[in-house]
Amino acid sequence: MAIPETKEAWAAAINRLTIGATTAQGGTRKSTVTVGGAKCVPGLAFDGDLGEPPAVAVEVWDVPADDWPEELAGQYGAALNKPGDWAKKAVEFGADMICLRLMGVHPDGGDRSAEQAAATVKEVLAAVGVPLIVWGCGVAEKDNKVLPSCTSAARGENCLFGTITEKNYRTLVAACLADGHKLIGESPLDINMAKQVNILAQDAGYPLSDLVLYPNSAALGYGYEYVISILERGHLAALNGDQLLRQPVLCNVGAEAWRTKEARAADEEVPGLGTAARRGPLWEALTATGLMPAGADILVMRHPGAIALVKQGIKTFMRAG
Amino acid sequence: MAASDRKPGSESAGGGARATCTILFSPGDATVEAPRGTTILEAARQAGVFIDSLCSGDGVCGKCRVKVRRGRVDGETSEFLSHEEIREGFVLACEARAESDLEVEIPASSRLAGGVTEIDPSAARFSAEDHLARRYEKLDPLVQKHYLELPAPTLANNVADLERLEQALRQVVGEGEFQMGLKVIRLLPKLLREAHWKVTATVGHRGALTEITQIVPGNTSGKNLAVIVDLGTTTVVAHLVDLVAGQTIGSAAKYNAQIPYGGDVVRRIVWATGEPDGIARMQELTAGDIDTLIQELQDKHRFSRGDISAVVAAGNTTMMHFLLGLDPNEIRREPYVGVAYDPPPLRAAELGLKINPRGLLYCLPSISSFVGADVSAGVLAVGMHKQAGLRMLIDVGTNGEIAIGNRDWMMCASASAGPAFEGSENSCGMRATFGAIDHIRLADPDTLLSLSTIGDKPPVGICGTGYVDLLAELMRFGVMDKTGRLNQDLGCSRVRVAADGLPEYVVVWAHESGHKREVVLGQEDILNLTRAKAAIYAASRVILRQVHLNFSDLEEVLVAGAFGNYLNIENAVQIGLLPDIAADKIRFVGNTCIAGAQLAGLSRAAFAEAREIARGMTYCELSTDPGFMDEFVSACFYPHTDVAMFPSVLARLAKAKVRT
Numbered sequence: 001m002a003i004p005e006t007k008e009a010w011a012a013a014i015n016r017l018t019i020g021a022t023t024a025q026g027g028t029r030k031s032t033v034t035v036g037g038a039k040c041v042p043g044l045a046f047d048g049d050l051g052e053p054p055a056v057a058v059e060v061w062d063v064p065a066d067d068w069p070e071e072l073a074g075q076y077g078a079a080l081n082k083p084g085d086w087a088k089k090a091v092e093f094g095a096d097m098i099c100l101r102l103m104g105v106h107p108d109g110g111d112r113s114a115e116q117a118a119a120t121v122k123e124v125l126a127a128v129g130v131p132l133i134v135w136g137c138g139v140a141e142k143d144n145k146v147l148p149s150c151t152s153a154a155r156g157e158n159c160l161f162g163t164i165t166e167k168n169y170r171t172l173v174a175a176c177l178a179d180g181h182k183l184i185g186e187s188p189l190d191i192n193m194a195k196q197v198n199i200l201a202q203d204a205g206y207p208l209s210d211l212v213l214y215p216n217s218a219a220l221g222y223g224y225e226y227v228i229s230i231l232e233r234g235h236l237a238a239l240n241g242d243q244l245l246r247q248p249v250l251c252n253v254g255a256e257a258w259r260t261k262e263a264r265a266a267d268e269e270v271p272g273l274g275t276a277a278r279r280g281p282l283w284e285a286l287t288a289t290g291l292m293p294a295g296a297d298i299l300v301m302r303h304p305g306a307i308a309l310v311k312q313g314i315k316t317f318m319r320a321g
Numbered sequence: 322m323a324a325s326d327r328k329p330g331s332e333s334a335g336g337g338a339r340a341t342c343t344i345l346f347s348p349g350d351a352t353v354e355a356p357r358g359t360t361i362l363e364a365a366r367q368a369g370v371f372i373d374s375l376c377s378g379d380g381v382c383g384k385c386r387v388k389v390r391r392g393r394v395d396g397e398t399s400e401f402l403s404h405e406e407i408r409e410g411f412v413l414a415c416e417a418r419a420e421s422d423l424e425v426e427i428p429a430s431s432r433l434a435g436g437v438t439e440i441d442p443s444a445a446r447f448s449a450e451d452h453l454a455r456r457y458e459k460l461d462p463l464v465q466k467h468y469l470e471l472p473a474p475t476l477a478n479n480v481a482d483l484e485r486l487e488q489a490l491r492q493v494v495g496e497g498e499f500q501m502g503l504k505v506i507r508l509l510p511k512l513l514r515e516a517h518w519k520v521t522a523t524v525g526h527r528g529a530l531t532e533i534t535q536i537v538p539g540n541t542s543g544k545n546l547a548v549i550v551d552l553g554t555t556t557v558v559a560h561l562v563d564l565v566a567g568q569t570i571g572s573a574a575k576y577n578a579q580i581p582y583g584g585d586v587v588r589r590i591v592w593a594t595g596e597p598d599g600i601a602r603m604q605e606l607t608a609g610d611i612d613t614l615i616q617e618l619q620d621k622h623r624f625s626r627g628d629i630s631a632v633v634a635a636g637n638t639t640m641m642h643f644l645l646g647l648d649p650n651e652i653r654r655e656p657y658v659g660v661a662y663d664p665p666p667l668r669a670a671e672l673g674l675k676i677n678p679r680g681l682l683y684c685l686p687s688i689s690s691f692v693g694a695d696v697s698a699g700v701l702a703v704g705m706h707k708q709a710g711l712r713m714l715i716d717v718g719t720n721g722e723i724a725i726g727n728r729d730w731m732m733c734a735s736a737s738a739g740p741a742f743e744g745s746e747n748s749c750g751m752r753a754t755f756g757a758i759d760h761i762r763l764a765d766p767d768t769l770l771s772l773s774t775i776g777d778k779p780p781v782g783i784c785g786t787g788y789v790d791l792l793a794e795l796m797r798f799g800v801m802d803k804t805g806r807l808n809q810d811l812g813c814s815r816v817r818v819a820a821d822g823l824p825e826y827v828v829v830w831a832h833e834s835g836h837k838r839e840v841v842l843g844q845e846d847i848l849n850l851t852r853a854k855a856a857i858y859a860a861s862r863v864i865l866r867q868v869h870l871n872f873s874d875l876e877e878v879l880v881a882g883a884f885g886n887y888l889n890i891e892n893a894v895q896i897g898l899l900p901d902i903a904a905d906k907i908r909f910v911g912n913t914c915i916a917g918a919q920l921a922g923l924s925r926a927a928f929a930e931a932r933e934i935a936r937g938m939t940y941c942e943l944s945t946d947p948g949f950m951d952e953f954v955s956a957c958f959y960p961h962t963d964v965a966m967f968p969s970v971l972a973r974l975a976k977a978k979v980r981t
Binding site: 166167170190191192193195196199200203244 | 802803804806808810951954955958962963964
C-alpha cells in the first residue's frame with residue numbers, strides 16, 4: 001500500500017519583499033535584504049518552500065540611548081553619541097539592516113527638527129552599506145512633520161518606513177509613495193486591526209505588496225504567548241489566502257527584551273539568575289528565537305551577543321526543515 | 322464656575338446662606354424646596370421636572386444644560402459649554418449646586434426628551450389589522466365586553482345569580498373556568514335586578530381561564546378600548562386601539578422618563594437597586610410615562626379612561642420589571658435571572674395605571690434576562706415562527722436584539738448596541754419625530770442633493786435612518802474613511818474642528834435649521850454609531866455561526882426598530898449594519914414591538930402564540946462567546962474588516978471613486 005500523501009497544501013504564500021536599493025537599482029546600498037516568501041508554516045519545509053530566512057535589523061538611535069543598562073550600552077561605547085558610528089558598530093555585530101529610531105524628534109525627548117532628522121538619515125546611509133529602516137517617534141503630529149523630510153532624504157534607497165497606524169496613515173503613505181519606500185503598518189496585537197491598517201493604506205493608494213506588518217511584540221515572560229498566537233493566526237490566515245495578512249512580519253525584539261527586569265537588573269538585585277552579561281543577551285535571544293517559528297520575518301535587535309546567537313539560530317532553523 | 326452671581330441686582334430676593342433653597346423651573350412653573358447644595362438635576366427630579374441626562378449625573382454627557390435666570394449656583398466649569406453659553410448663564414444641571422433660591426429655565430434642547438409627540442402610526446409598518454385579517458380567523462381581543470340578556474329567574478329556573486351569568490357567558494365565550502372578584506359577586510343581586518337582567522360583562526382571558534372583571538347595567542359593549550405600549554429603554558410608544566372595530570385610533574411617543582437615571586438598562590438597574598425606594602421610583606416613572614401618553618391620546622381623540630379596559634405592554638426584560646415594580650437586580654448578575662418573564666394579567670390600577678379601575682394589564686412574555694417581550698412581540702408580528710424558510714429579525718434598538726429561526730426552531734441573542742440609532746446619545750441625535758432628518762443624499766462633499774425631515778418640518782436633528790444615510794454618503798465621497806474618521810484634508814467646507822478638538826461635519830447650517838443652530842455629525846457621534854452597528858452585525862454573525870449557518874442561508878432579513886419611517890437598505894448594507902445579501906431579501910419592518918403587542922391585544926390566539934414563541938426560544942449568551950469580541954472589532958470598520966463579505970459595497974465604492 002502506498003504511503004498516503006500528508007503534505008499540507010496551502011493556498012497562498014507570504015509576500016516576498018526587498019528592502020534597500022543598490023547602485024544598479026537607483027540607490028547606494030551595497031546589499032539588499034529580501035524577506036517573506038514562505039509557502040508553509042515556519043520550519044515545516046516538507047510542506048513547502050520556507051521562503052527567505054528571517055533578517056536581523058539592529059537598532060540605532062538619532063540621540064544617545066541614555067536609558068540602556070550598562071551591559072547593553074557598554075557594547076557600543078562612544079559610538080552611541082554618533083548615529084553613523086553606531087550604525088557601523090551594528091554592522092560589525094552582524095546587522096542585515098539598520099533600524100534607525102528617531103527617538104530624538106519626540107517633543108519630550110529632544111524635539112529635534114525635520115532637518116536634523118533628515119541629516120541623521122543621510123549620515124547613517126553614508127556610514128553603512130546595508131538597507132535602512134526609519135522609525136518615527138510615535139507622536140502623530142510630530143512624525144507627520146519629520147518623516148516626509150526623511151523619506152525625501154532617502155529617496156531611491158528603498159527604505160522601510162514606520163509606522164502607519166489606523167489613526168495616522170495619510171501623510172506617511174503619501175510620502176512613501178512619492179519617494180519609493182516600503183511601509184510598516186502597526187496594530188495593537190489584533191488581527192482585525194492589522195487588516196484595517198492595511199485596508200486604509202490600500203485605500204490611500206499604497207500597494208499591499210509593499211507593506212510590512214508590525215503587530216506589536218512582547219518580551220519572553222510578558223504576554224509572549226499572546227504575541228505568538230497572534231503571529232500564528234496571522235500566518236495561517238495568510239497561507240489560507242487572506243490578502244490582508246500576507247505581509248512579512250516585523251518584531252521589535254530588543255526594545256521589548258531590554259525593558260524586562262530580568263535583562264536590566266544588576267546582579268545583586270536578582271541573585272540566582274546569573275550575571276547580567278549572560279542574562280540580558282539570552283533574554284533577548286530567546287525572545288527572538290521563539291518568534292521565528294511563529295512567523296517573524298524581521299527581528300529588530302540590540303545586543304551583539306544576542307545577535308550572534310540568533311543569527312546562528314536562523315541558520316539552524318532554516319536547515320532544520 | 323466659582324459661585325458666580327447671575328443677576329447682582331436680585332441677590333436679596335435670592336437670599337443668602339439659608340439651609341434650603343426654593344427652585345423654580347420654567348416653563349411649567351414647578352417649584353421645589355431643596356437643601357442648599359442640591360444639584361439642579363436632583364432638584365428637578367424631586368420637582369418631577371424632566372431634564373435630559375444620559376450619564377445620570379456623572380457630568381460626562383453634557384445633555385443637561387439649563388439656564389440660571391436668577392440666583393447663585395456653585396460648581397465646576399464644563400467643557401460642554403461655550404463661552405457664550407456660560408455668559409448667558411448656562412450650566413450643567415448635574416454639576417451646578419443651588420447656593421440660593423433659583424429660577425431655572427430648561428431650554429427646549431434639554432426638555433425635548435420629556436415632551437410628547439404624535440408619531441406616524443404607519444411607522445409600525447406591520448399594521449396589526451392586516452395581520453389579523455391574514456393570519457387569525459377573527460377579532461378575538463384579550464379583553465372583551467359582552468352584552469347579555471339573562472332570563473329572569475323563575476321557580477323552574479332558580480339557579481343562582483352568578484351561575485346564571487356564567488351560563489349566559491358560556492354561550493358566547495365557550496367552555497372554560499370563570500373567575501370573579503368577591504366585590505363584584507356581592508354587587509350582583511342588586512345590579513342584575515335593577516338592570517332588568519340586561520347587563521354588559523367585561524371579561525379578560527388568559528389561556529383557559531376567564532376573569533369576569535366588571536358587570537355594568539345596559540349595553541356598553543360598543544365601547545372597548547385598549548392601550549398598547551412599547552416600553553423601550555429610550556422611547557416609549559403608545560397606541561390607542563378600538564377593540565370592537567379592531568382598529569388603531571391614534572398613537573403617541575415620548576422619551577423614557579428613566580433616561581436621567583442612565584442611558585442603558587444596566588445603569589438604571591444599578592441606580593434603582595442602590596437607592597432607597599429606587600425600584601418604586603422607576604415603577605412610578607414608567608406608569609407616569611404611560612399616563613402622559615394616554616393623556617395625550619385623550620386630548621386628541623376624546624374618550625373616557627373608563628372605556629380603556631386593558632393595557633397590553635411589551636418591552637425589554639428590565640423595562641417589564643420596572644413596569645411591575647419587580648426587583649431587577651438579579652438580571653445583571655450571574656447567572657442572570659429575572660423575577661418573572663411571563664406574569665399573569667394584573668389589575669392595572671395596582672400599578673398606578675389610570676384606566677378603568679377594573680382594567681387589566683397584560684404583559685407579553687420575556688425570553689431571558691436580556692431578551693425581552695419586545696422580541697416575542699417582534700417575532701409574532703413578522704410571523705417568522707409560522708414559516709418554513711429561515712428568517713432573521715434584527716431589532717435596531719438600544720438593546721439590539723436578534724432572533725433567527727423558523728416554525729421548527731428559534732434562537733435569539735442580545736447585543737448592547739446603545740441608543741445611537743435612536744438618537745439619544747449623539748450631539749444632534751433625536752427620535753424619529755417632527756424635524757428629524759430621516760433621509761439625506763449628497764451631490765458632493767460640500768453640497769446636499771436632497772434632505773427630508775419627518776413631517777417636512779425644518780431640520781432640528783438627525784434620527785437613526787438619517788444617520789444611516791449620512792454615514793453611507795460620507796463614506797462614498799471619502800469624507801469619512803473606513804475607520805469612521807472624518808478627513809480634514811479634503812478641503813470640504815462642511816468639515817471643521819469642533820470645540821472638543823475633533824473634526825465634525827456640518828449637515829445643516831444654523832440659518833437653515835428649525836432651531837437656528839447647526840445640525841452636525843461629530844467624530845464622537847460616528848464612534849457611537851460605529852459601535853452600535855458593529856455590535857448588531859457581530860451579534861448576527863455569532864448567532865449564525867452557533868447554528869453553523871451563513872447569511873446566504875436566510876430567506877429574509879427583517880429589520881425592526883423605531884428609528885425612522887423609511888430605511889435605505891442599500892445604505893444600511895454599505896455601512897455594514899446589515900449583511901450584503903440580495904436587496905430584496907432585506908425588509909424594513911418598523912416598530913414590530915408595538916405591532917406584535919397590538920396583535921396580541923386583538924387576538925387571544927396571537928397572545929397564546931407569543932407565549933409559545935417565548936417558551937420555545939433558545940437564548941444564546943454573547944458575552945461568554947469567545948468569538949464575539951473578535952467579530953465586534955472586525956465589524957468596527959466600514960463596511961467591515963473582512964471586505965470579502967461585502968462584495969457589492971466594494972463594487973459601489975470603486976465606482977464612486979472613479980466618478981469623483
